[in-house]
Amino acid sequence: MKIKDIELFQLEIPMERPFSTSLHTVKEAKNTVVRIVSDDDWVGWGEGSPTEVITGDSNASIRGYIENCLKPILLGEEPGNLEKITSLIQDSGAGNTNAKAAVEMAVYDLFGQQLGVPVYQFLGGYQNKLQTDMTVSVAGADEMEKDARRAVKAGFRTLKLKVGNDLLEDLERVETVRFSVGSEINIRLDANQGWQPKEAVKIIREMEELGLDLELVEQPVPAEDFAGLKYVKNNVLTPIMADESLFSPRDAIRLIKEDCCDLFNIKLMKSGGFSRALMINSVAEAAGIECMLGCMLESKIAITAAAQLAGARRNITRLDLDAPLLLAEDPIQGGISYQGPRIELPPAPGLGISGADNLEKIK
Ligand SMILES: [Mg+2]
Numbered sequence: 001m002k003i004k005d006i007e008l009f010q011l012e013i014p015m016e017r018p019f020s021t022s023l024h025t026v027k028e029a030k031n032t033v034v035r036i037v038s039d040d041d042w043v044g045w046g047e048g049s050p051t052e053v054i055t056g057d058s059n060a061s062i063r064g065y066i067e068n069c070l071k072p073i074l075l076g077e078e079p080g081n082l083e084k085i086t087s088l089i090q091d092s093g094a095g096n097t098n099a100k101a102a103v104e105m106a107v108y109d110l111f112g113q114q115l116g117v118p119v120y121q122f123l124g125g126y127q128n129k130l131q132t133d134m135t136v137s138v139a140g141a142d143e144m145e146k147d148a149r150r151a152v153k154a155g156f157r158t159l160k161l162k163v164g165n166d167l168l169e170d171l172e173r174v175e176t177v178r179f180s181v182g183s184e185i186n187i188r189l190d191a192n193q194g195w196q197p198k199e200a201v202k203i204i205r206e207m208e209e210l211g212l213d214l215e216l217v218e219q220p221v222p223a224e225d226f227a228g229l230k231y232v233k234n235n236v237l238t239p240i241m242a243d244e245s246l247f248s249p250r251d252a253i254r255l256i257k258e259d260c261c262d263l264f265n266i267k268l269m270k271s272g273g274f275s276r277a278l279m280i281n282s283v284a285e286a287a288g289i290e291c292m293l294g295c296m297l298e299s300k301i302a303i304t305a306a307a308q309l310a311g312a313r314r315n316i317t318r319l320d321l322d323a324p325l326l327l328a329e330d331p332i333q334g335g336i337s338y339q340g341p342r343i344e345l346p347p348a349p350g351l352g353i354s355g356a357d358n359l360e361k362i363k
Pocket of ligand 1: 190192218219243244265
């Protein structure tokens with residue numbers, strides 16, 4: 001099996017409701033879908049979901065990078081030579097993690113189909129049933145409380161509250177939601193870099209004193225402020241998770257060496273795909289750091305890929321793979337299925353994606 005062609009498509013899906021973090025508001029997911037066709041006419045699927053404020057990628061840059069830098073070096077290569085092919089992808093240039101992730105996904109999908117096994121099995125094979133949290137977009141305390149209650153009613157036991165706008169309001173948001181959903185529900189926070197280190201310590205300690213019982217706080221401080229992250233980690237009891245500070249295996253090693261955090265959030269869109277995500281997870285496991293598998297605003301193609309990775313490895317203990325549930329439509333056939341917070345991996349070989357509607361081919 002050799003790579004014969006790499007095709008690109010635009011995928012646009014409106015959000016069920018506008019999605020806001022401390023960094024931006026999104027009304028529509030606009031992603032690039034990759035379809036790799038082999039010389040024996042197998043098809044592998046991948047997807048890049050650009051978040052300019054975090055990775056610096058855009059749909060235009062994803063397409064340009066795949067068309068100009070990845071396609072020329074991958075045509076004729078065998079998907080089964082994973083070490084060679086992922087080296088070609090990762091060494092093709094700096095950055096462009098969305099483009100690399102999308103293409104790696106399609107390559108692993110093809111290889112899984114060739115082997116006749118689901119991706120989660122050939123990457124490790126730990127479990128095929130998973131549970132995700134539900135993200136509550138940052139808004140006024142009352143609106144967040146309504147969203148939180150809706151999620152709990154739908155069966156979600158873990159909520160991820162987006163905060164990081166304003167200290168007093170953040171405190172009110174978390175207090176309101178905790179009071180409303182009760183002590184049985186697991187609450188994690190994501191400040192998306194919205195606090196300064198001392199502010200973060202102040203507000204997290206206040207939440208601890210109020211007994212708001214947080215599972216973890218994700219990326220309290222700006223991505224590049226490793227010292228600040230460490231300061232927060234060392235001055236609160238609540239576990240601190242690195243997200244925007246962690247892109248590459250090298251970042252993972254630095255975060256571990258400098259003892260900056262308790263937990264990692266791995267995302268395929270940051271790591272540049274499976275190969276580097278697996279490296280990060282292995283480094284983390286060796287250091288005693290558990291990982292969450294997170295997402296941007298991907299459709300079920302890239303979320304299925306992320307779920308396959310999560311099902312492969314024991315050290316991926318938390319999931320934030322709710323993006324398809326935040327989208328107003330689901331144009332993807334096959335892939336994972338949701339039942340409330342429960343995710344089941346498809347038994348089909350590869351990623352298990354069988355097709356997609358509303359794809360607009362890019363010339
Ligand atoms: Mg995050």
